[in-house]
Amino acid sequence: MKKVLRFWWTVPVVVTLVVSLFRRLLPAVKRQEKGAISANDEPEYAGENNALYTSDDVKNFYNQYTGKFVQVYGKVIQAFRTTDITKLLDYQIESIGLKPAQTVLDAGCGVGGPAIYFAQKTGVQISALTISDVQAVQMQEAVKQAGLTHSIRVQTGDYHHLDRIYPPESFDTIFFLESFGHAHHPRQVLNSAWNVLKPGGTLYIKDLFRKIAPSDVLQKKIDSEITKINAAYRYNISDLYQILHQVRQIGFVVMHLKTVDIPLHDFENLTISNDFQELTGVGKIDNWAEYVFPVEFFELKCYKPLHSLDRGLDRYFLQNLFHIQVNNRNPHEL
Numbered sequence: 001m002k003k004v005l006r007f008w009w010t011v012p013v014v015v016t017l018v019v020s021l022f023r024r025l026l027p028a029v030k031r032q033e034k035g036a037i038s039a040n041d042e043p044e045y046a047g048e049n050n051a052l053y054t055s056d057d058v059k060n061f062y063n064q065y066t067g068k069f070v071q072v073y074g075k076v077i078q079a080f081r082t083t084d085i086t087k088l089l090d091y092q093i094e095s096i097g098l099k100p101a102q103t104v105l106d107a108g109c110g111v112g113g114p115a116i117y118f119a120q121k122t123g124v125q126i127s128a129l130t131i132s133d134v135q136a137v138q139m140q141e142a143v144k145q146a147g148l149t150h151s152i153r154v155q156t157g158d159y160h161h162l163d164r165i166y167p168p169e170s171f172d173t174i175f176f177l178e179s180f181g182h183a184h185h186p187r188q189v190l191n192s193a194w195n196v197l198k199p200g201g202t203l204y205i206k207d208l209f210r211k212i213a214p215s216d217v218l219q220k221k222i223d224s225e226i227t228k229i230n231a232a233y234r235y236n237i238s239d240l241y242q243i244l245h246q247v248r249q250i251g252f253v254v255m256h257l258k259t260v261d262i263p264l265h266d267f268e269n270l271t272i273s274n275d276f277q278e279l280t281g282v283g284k285i286d287n288w289a290e291y292v293f294p295v296e297f298f299e300l301k302c303y304k305p306l307h308s309l310d311r312g313l314d315r316y317f318l319q320n321l322f323h324i325q326v327n328n329r330n331p332h333e334l
């Protein structure tokens with residue numbers, strides 16, 4: 001009894017902490033109740049929508065240069081890669097979490113190197129989408145040659161409108177392999193991905209993001225290089241914080257954000273990108289002495305919470321708590 005009395009003062013402290021936690025959560029809950037977090041919201045993140053290159057620009061670019069890309073890169077058009085490309089693709093199977101019989105979307109599929117490998121190795125069913133009709137034709141032929149017409153379906157279309165192309169909640173996984181950064185309106189892409197993902201489904205993005213420098217002088221150099229890359233490749237290199245903000249605001253749960261984690265000696269040292277620049281003149285670097293490498297490559301993996309007690313509870317405590325608050329459910333259901 002004496003011991004209990006000695007700790008009586010902890011009771012108000014714990015109560016205060018719990019009350020303040022709920023006060024913090026409440027405004028977000030109210031906002032969502034009012035529908036403030038919706039697919040059609042105007043962007044709220046500074047620096048958004050300054051994209052210069054439209055989907056048509058990207059389409060024309062790939063229609064013009066796909067032949068040259070394939071000549072230099074082969075059938076996997078990713079700059080940040082391993083010398084033995086199967087090592088990158090095996091790594092991506094693990095990192096994305098591809099499992100047999102899953103229904104997946106390859107958003108920005110190129111000429112199909114990754115999709116064909118993934119289908120052969122894991123037995124996933126793939127819908128593949130590219131903005132370029134030249135790529136779609138080449139990929140269709142490659143799929144036929146590989147005898148995979150039963151497991152890969154190729155289409156031409158714009159990933160800003162996934163929800164016009166595919167039925168709602170149709171995919172277990174959607175992945176973007178060095179394709180997301182072409183988006184002129186990333187929030188729209190993420191919203192449409194949300195709509196066509198099944199609850200519990202996974203979104204995976206591997207891409208280049210603007211490097212953040214330790215000084216203003218360096219940052220200016222970086223930003224000027226970024227402008228050049230964007231112009232050369234019709235890219236709209238993303239700001240990592242903006243994308244993180246957007247996925248979380250839409251309701252995705254971030255599972256991991258990491259650098260591409262492959263042994264150093266397996267990496268291709270970007271000579272392929274240089275070869276492409278030499279061959280085409282696209283993105284050629286004029287002054288190596290002044291050059292600062294302006295981007296970092298990250299993998300961002302998120303999932304869409306289940307948010308439905310009939311389908312089963314979510315695997316993370318805080319998602320369940322939020323769902324219960326937003327939908328006025330009974331905490332005993334947690």
Ligand SMILES: C[S@@+](CC[C@H](N)C(=O)[O-])C[C@H]1O[C@@H](n2cnc3c(N)ncnc32)[C@H](O)[C@@H]1O
Pocket residue numbers: 055058062075076077078107108109110111112113114129130131132135157158159160176177178179180182183
């Ligand atoms: C650098 S390539 C990567 C190709 C492929 N992911 C790979 O790993 O080989 C970029 C791809 O994104 C696609 N893409 C860019 N913007 C797109 C859009 N708005 N809708 C659909 N695909 C798009 C391009 O058509 C191209 O196939």
